[in-house]
Amino acid sequence: MTDAEIAALDAADPLAALRHEFEIPDGLLYLDGNSLGPLTKSARxxxxxxxxxxxxxxxxxxxxxxxxxxxxxxxxxxxxxxxxxxxxxxxxxxxxxxxxxxxxxxxxxxxxxxxxxxxxxxxxxxxxxxxxxxxxxxxxxxxxxxxxxxxxxxxxxxxxxxxxxxxxxxxxxxxxxxxxxxxxxxxxxxxxxxxxxxxxxxxxxxxxxxxxxxxxxxxxxxxxxxxxxxxxxxxxxxxxxxxxxxxxxxxxxxxxxxxxxxxxxxxxxxxxxxxxxxxxxxxxxxxxxxxxxxAGPKALRAKAAALTDLFVKRVEAGPAGAELRLVTPREAAARGGHVSFAHPDGYAIVQALIARGVIGDFRDPDIARFGFSPLTLSFAQVAQAADILGEVVAGGLYDRPEYRKRAAVT
Missing domain, CATH: 3.40.640.10 (Type I PLP-dependent aspartate aminotransferase-like (Major domain))
Known part of the structure; x- marks a missing residue:
């Protein structure tokens, strides 16, 4: 999918305005809303x-x-x-x-x-x-x-x-x-x-x-x-x-x-x-x-399916596609709002992504998991996160000791 096509998706997104109802640090690509949703401005x-x-x-x-x-x-x-x-x-x-x-x-x-x-x-x-x-x-x-x-x-x-x-x-x-x-x-x-x-x-x-x-x-x-x-x-x-x-x-x-x-x-x-x-x-x-x-459940579901579709396709078409094994069902109708890829160094990959401002999480034994909240993410952000994942895996940028040390919460 081209950058122009991605921009068109964001321009047509009926939920786009709701992204501004959340307090997410600038520059952070937060793909962990399936584990902990971000702070809403109204809640603060x-x-x-x-x-x-x-x-x-x-x-x-x-x-x-x-x-x-x-x-x-x-x-x-x-x-x-x-x-x-x-x-x-x-x-x-x-x-x-x-x-x-x-x-x-x-x-x-x-x-x-x-x-x-x-x-x-x-x-x-x-x-x-x-x-x-x-x-x-x-x-x-x-x-x-x-x-x-x-x-x-x-x-x-x-x-x-x-x-x-x-x-x-x-x-x-x-x-x-x-x-x-x-x-x-x-x-x-x-x-x-x-x-x-x-x-x-x-x-x-x-x-x-x-x-x-x-x-x-x-x-x-x-x-x-x-x-x-x-x-x-x-x-x-x-x-x-x-x-x-x-x-x-x-x-x-x-x-x-x-x-x-x-x-x-x-x-x-x-x-x-x-x-x-x-x-x-x-x-x-x-x-x-x-x-x-x-937002309503119908719009939430439609956008979640579109975001996960984009992520799967972009990752698999990228430089690390052959190294990552899709664990999530390929058909959007069969999966929820998150996507999981398996890799022997899944934990280190997630830590390397976090260091670059892409927040996902890890589930034993080898799952790098990414959640796609339809309220908080744009299509452009999802494409950017997929590209960074490709760079980290293809370039072996996760192969550092500090990325292999397990934290209490993964």
Whole structure:
């Protein structure tokens, strides 16, 4: 693709104006929004407002005067519009890991005669760890079984209580067929939990259109909620009256300020809240979600597909194309918003890129991973990053001791 053609794409980009809503250092090519979204200008202003005015001046009155208590549902309703859910089916709460535990235990207890949680080896590690904890906590012969992607459907039988999968794989970006796999699980009476951490804010997700049961997702990737932002969970309305959260905290109580000794779960999605809402975190997340809502899931998906297409084609046509192995599906319809290339020196390559102002990340054992947030990147920036990657690999510019020393976070 020529420079003129790339410039034309940027000129026609309906999301171009939203790039200016983020605070990204000049000259930095940030291709890691799938790991941590950048700071929104509105969040910086909102944080000051919440800290100095709402907390600073209102103090405890802020819970009523500024509707702090309503924020998890309000932001959850906004996220619902991005993932094909309805208002009242999504709530912001806790972390992705804690939310997965809540939903996995609730799903297992809803199928008490079934013993198996089914998932895939190589799915996001915290998901597998939490599922190990789920079966260990419940006991009674329950177990976690892992099957390769191509064997998942064949493994679905009447002993499976719940199937848990990432919608878009964190390494490969491969997208699961949500409708088909959900239907296959339902055919044997199992429930399904989808992890949307690499989907929300970059893909068109249609939970209700796929008849999904349950889902979790994080707020700090494409939703740009900030480091450690609170996560979200989805419970289809048809399940809200029957599933019970195992973490029966006071915010999930039907009437928390009656201070009863006995737990009475709230109706609707509110029963899946647990502890006191993290007001600062939810406030920052609300700013990031608002920008995704402004863009709309269809436009976000279209631009993400175009950005990843450009990057793949430009890298493979460049001087390092023969040295890098594409791990991500080549077809845009089959991949999410990130692209992964394998190379024996993947870690050193990523460090050399970072030193040149191109921020990606590394995933063991050999994956150089690049995320393409449709809100923050231009086509020209993506082309430039691909060219720099080609120069670094083809020129062996990564072959330096300082680029091989592993940091705590890769």
């Amino acid at each position: 202003l909102r944080m000051r407002e919440v800290v100095e005015q709402e907390w600073g001046q209102s103090l405890i009155r802020g819970w009523n005067d500024h509707d702090w208590m309503g924020a998890p549902r309000r932001v959850g309703d906004a996220i619902a519009g991005l993932i094909g859910a309805e208002a009242g089916e999504v709530i912001v709460a806790d972390s992705t890991s804690a939310n997965l535990f809540k939903l996995a235990v609730a799903a297992m207890q809803a199928r008490p005669d079934r013993k198996v949680v089914l998932s895939e080896p190589g799915d996001f590690p915290t998901d597998l760890y939490m599922l190990e904890g789920t079966v260990r906590t419940l006991g009674g012969g329950r177990r976690l079984e892992l099957r390769p992607a191509e064997a998942i459907e064949a493994a679905l039988d009447e002993d499976v209580a719940v199937l848990v999968l990432c919608h878009a794989h964190y390494k490969t970006a491969r997208i699961r067929d949500m409708a088909r796999l959900t239907a296959a699980a339902h055919a044997v009476g199992a429930l399904v939990i989808w992890d949307l951490s690499h989907s929300a804010g970059v893909l068109e997700v249609d939970l209700n259109g796929c008849n999904a049961d349950l889902a979790v997702g994080c707020g700090y990737k494409y939703l740009n909620g900030g480091p450690g932002a609170p996560a979200f969970l989805f419970v289809a309305r048809r399940h809200q009256g029957s599933l019970i959260s195992p973490l029966s905290g006071w915010m999930g109580h039907a009437a928390p300020f009656t201070f009863q000794d006995a737990y009475d779960p709230a109706s609707g999605i509110g029963r899946f809240a647990c502890g006191t809402p993290p007001v600062l975190g939810v406030s920052a997340l609300e700013c990031g979600v608002a920008l995704s809502v402004r």
